[in-house]
Amino acid sequence: MAEKFFFIVFAALAVAGALGVITRSNIVHALLLLVFTFLNVAAIYMLTQAYFLAVIQILVYAGAILVLFAFVVMFLNLREFMEQEQLHRSQRWVVLVLAPIMLAEFVFVALGITWASIGGGMGPEAVAAAGGNVRAVGMVLFNDMLLPFEVASLILLVSMVGAIVLAKKEDAGNMALREWTGEEESAQVLVDQEV
Amino acid sequence: MSIPVEWYLILSAFLFIIGAAGVMARRNMFIVLFSIELMMNAVNLNLVGFSRFHENLIGQNFVLFTMTVAAAEAAVGLAIVTALFRNKKTLMVDLFDTMKG
Numbered sequence: 001m002a003e004k005f006f007f008i009v010f011a012a013l014a015v016a017g018a019l020g021v022i023t024r025s026n027i028v029h030a031l032l033l034l035v036f037t038f039l040n041v042a043a044i045y046m047l048t049q050a051y052f053l054a055v056i057q058i059l060v061y062a063g064a065i066l067v068l069f070a071f072v073v074m075f076l077n078l079r080e081f082m083e084q085e086q087l088h089r090s091q092r093w094v095v096l097v098l099a100p101i102m103l104a105e106f107v108f109v110a111l112g113i114t115w116a117s118i119g120g121g122m123g124p125e126a127v128a129a130a131g132g133n134v135r136a137v138g139m140v141l142f143n144d145m146l147l148p149f150e151v152a153s154l155i156l157l158v159s160m161v162g163a164i165v166l167a168k169k170e171d172a173g174n175m176a177l178r179e180w181t182g183e184e185e186s187a188q189v190l191v192d193q194e195v
Numbered sequence: 196m197s198i199p200v201e202w203y204l205i206l207s208a209f210l211f212i213i214g215a216a217g218v219m220a221r222r223n224m225f226i227v228l229f230s231i232e233l234m235m236n237a238v239n240l241n242l243v244g245f246s247r248f249h250e251n252l253i254g255q256n257f258v259l260f261t262m263t264v265a266a267a268e269a270a271v272g273l274a275i276v277t278a279l280f281r282n283k284k285t286l287m288v289d290l291f292d293t294m295k296g
Contacts, residue, residue, distance in 0.1 A: 061265070122252050
């Protein structure tokens with residue numbers, strides 16, 4: 001009973017924070033409200049007894065990804081964009097019509113189906129017997145999902161390289177024509193030599 | 196079963212629709228990125244709710260991969276934002292109309 005009460009409280013706070021994110025014109029306020037929403041989602045993970053994910057949600061999502069956003073928001077001078085028009089001119093009416101319809105569809109489907117649990121797997125007792133949530137999740141991750149885990153590291157590597165290449169400041173010297181000379185300095189920047 | 200799975204679905208639907216509305220309605224590129232993160236969190240919530248409902252830990256593991264993809268998306272998205280801001284001196288998505296889309 002207490003669980004249901006806290007679920008409703010955290011869910012209401014999360015939805016309120018999410019509404020705040022898309023209505024603020026100040027980006028820093030929107031970012032902080034997004035952190036607030038994610039913390040409430042972490043609390044709901046905690047109620048669901050997904051303890052590892054709750055901690056990871058706070059550490060990685062609210063702690064790392066959103067701090068990355070905050071860095072970039074602080075780097076760029078965004079004050080002038082807060083006074084400009086924040087909504088698309090015609091699209092906002094489309095959203096006002098479409099969003100409630102989509103929401104009604106989702107709720108209709110969620111409530112219209114009688115969900116039947118498979119059950120009998122890793123219930124709370126089985127997780128406790130296996131040594132806790134973190135241990136149980138780790139056993140699944142490193143046994144059944146070892147290949148996806150390695151692929152995920154590859155995705156992170158590729159995105160890191162991509163982010164560095166995209167955000168790098170391009171000066172003229174780096175963009176100059178290069179020529180293969182066959183000597184020890186395989187690729188020499190011709191422009192740099194001449195200038 | 197303490198919390199019904201429908202509650203997770205409805206909360207997730209609310210967060211997802213709010214995120215989708217943010218992507219569609221807002222002009223500011225940062226708010227669009229925030230809204231995408233909101234939608235990813237809605238999906239994560241669904242996965243965790245069903246993971247608890249079916250007493251299966253695969254769903255919780257899948258959330259880890261979603262978070263990996265979210266981190267990659269945030270890094271590349273922010274790099275694109277900084278590159279666009281440097282070249283166009285604006286952040287409003289409807290002004291990036293070089294390709295007349």
